[in-house]
Amino acid sequence: MITLTRADWARLGLPIAALLVAVVFTALITGYARSYRDEVSQKLSQQETQLMQARSRLQSSGLERENIIRYLPVYQRLISQGFIGEEHRIEWVDALRNIHQAQRLFGIKYSIGAQALYTPAFIANTAPFGLYRSVMKLELPLLHEGDLLVLLDGLKNAQTTPFLLRECSINRVGTVVPDRLVPTANAACELDWLTLRESSSGGAP
Secondary structure, three states: OOOOOHHHHHHHHHHHHHHHHHHHHHHHHHHHHHHHHHHHHHHHHHHHHHHHHHHHHHHHHHHHHHHHHHHHHHHHHHHHOOOEOOOOHHHHHHHHHHHHHHHOOOOOEEEEOOOEEOOOOOOOOOOOEEEEEEEEEEEEEEOOOHHHHHHHHHHHHOOOOOEEEEEEEEEEOOOOOOOOOOOOEEEEEEEEEEEEEEOOOOOOO
16 A cells, blocks of 8 residues: 655645646536537538528529419410409490490390409419409390300400309290391390409408
């Protein structure tokens, strides 16, 4: 067994103190290194996330650009036809007048109701647009039933705002008279003129 004297402890004091300082310094360095490594790892993870988000936005913008290029002509055509934006009621009336004159139909009576939001069951979602309709009521004396088809086909081919035929009824009022152009029936119809408008709240226009 080795016994250390006071003189021995005095000689060992400096080396022991240096050792303790080295141990503490090593512990501090190790702790700092771990903290720095965790911080670097966290920043790297954040940068990787930002990079993925940037790539996603880039891909999304590329798809948006492709969709714009692909669908812009269709969108512009729908605007010019009056399907997107404000109503083109004057064009609807002009189409009726032109068909009446071209096909030599009997007089056409019409009325157009106020525009209202339309949510049909066959369309799930039109966001960010709101679908609106204006109901047009038509009354038309007919030489024969074909006159009604001529009118509806004429409206369809006029490249006006899209419409849906809600209902039509035909009442016979007379019989065909040879060599005389007189009505033999009256037709009463209702049409839905459809319009898409941007509407964040979906409320009334």
